[in-house]
Amino acid sequence: MTIYHVFDETCSNAKVYDLLTKDVIHAALDGFNGTAFAYGQTSSGKTLTMNGSPNDPGIIHRAVNHIFQKIQTITDREFLIRVSYMEIYNEEINDIFAVENQKLQIHESLERGIFVAGLKEEIVNNAEQVTKLLESGEVNRHFGETNMNTRSSRSHTIFRMVIESKGINTRSSGDYSSKGAIRVSVLNLADLAGSERIAKIGAGGVRLKEGKC
Numbered sequence: 718m719t720i721y722h723v724f725d726e727t728c729s730n731a732k733v734y735d736l737l738t739k740d741v742i743h744a745a746l747d748g749f750n751g752t753a754f755a756y757g758q759t760s761s762g763k764t765l766t767m768n769g770s771p772n773d774p775g776i777i778h779r780a781v782n783h784i785f786q787k788i789q790t791i792t793d794r795e796f797l798i799r800v801s802y803m804e805i806y807n808e809e810i811n812d813i814f815a816v817e818n819q820k821l822q823i824h825e826s827l828e829r830g831i832f833v834a835g836l837k838e839e840i841v842n843n844a845e846q847v848t849k850l851l852e853s854g855e856v857n858r859h860f861g862e863t864n865m866n867t868r869s870s871r872s873h874t875i876f877r878m879v880i881e882s883k884g885i886n887t888r889s890s891g892d893y894s895s896k897g898a899i900r901v902s903v904l905n906l907a908d909l910a911g912s913e914r915i916a917k918i919g920a921g922g923v924r925l926k927e928g929k930c
Contacts, residue, residue: 754907755767757909798841798881821833
């Protein structure tokens with residue numbers, strides 16, 4: 718395994734984003750699928766890195782802002798952005814945006830590829846809309862106390878952006894006409910549950926079951 722960067726405890730989310738994630742975002746806007754995820758033991762900073770704080774936004778918020786900023790500069794394509802937010806808890810997939818959508822199933826089709834049936838997708842037009850959705854969804858996540866963290870993420874969460882775009886032409890009359898094929902890419906940003914030895918975190922009962930998700 719090759720390690721490209723090592724960050725200490727003083728490193729900002731901005732630096733992590735610039736060095737590790739920005740190129741993934743650029744590729745997603747160009748039509749390539751991409752994934753960024755935080756993996757490690759409880760209390761190692763995974764959720765802080767992905768979600769951030771008011772003073773230092775995390776990877777998810779920076780990616781969303783970056784995407785909408787870039788879209789504003791691309792004048793020859795029109796974009797449609799859809800977002801969803803899911804949680805994998807005790808081996809079950811739940812919809813964070815719609816709490817009534819529980820125990821969802823994974824399916825595969827020629828048209829959509831691999832997808833989660835019933836997962837709610839929201840069409841968004843700006844970063845502010847996404848921020849509000851994320852804030853409302855956070856209350857639906859599963860947290861629990863361990864020896865290492867009083868508020869530990871007990872599930873894997875995946876924030877998913879589907880970026881759809883089509884080229885446009887501007888005619889001399891000022892009207893727009895579509896051109897070219899539709900380009901679709903998927904960006905997955907995941908915050909994984911803590912990964913560590915059971916004895917170290919004092920897990921048992923429900924916590925032990927959660928660790929198997």
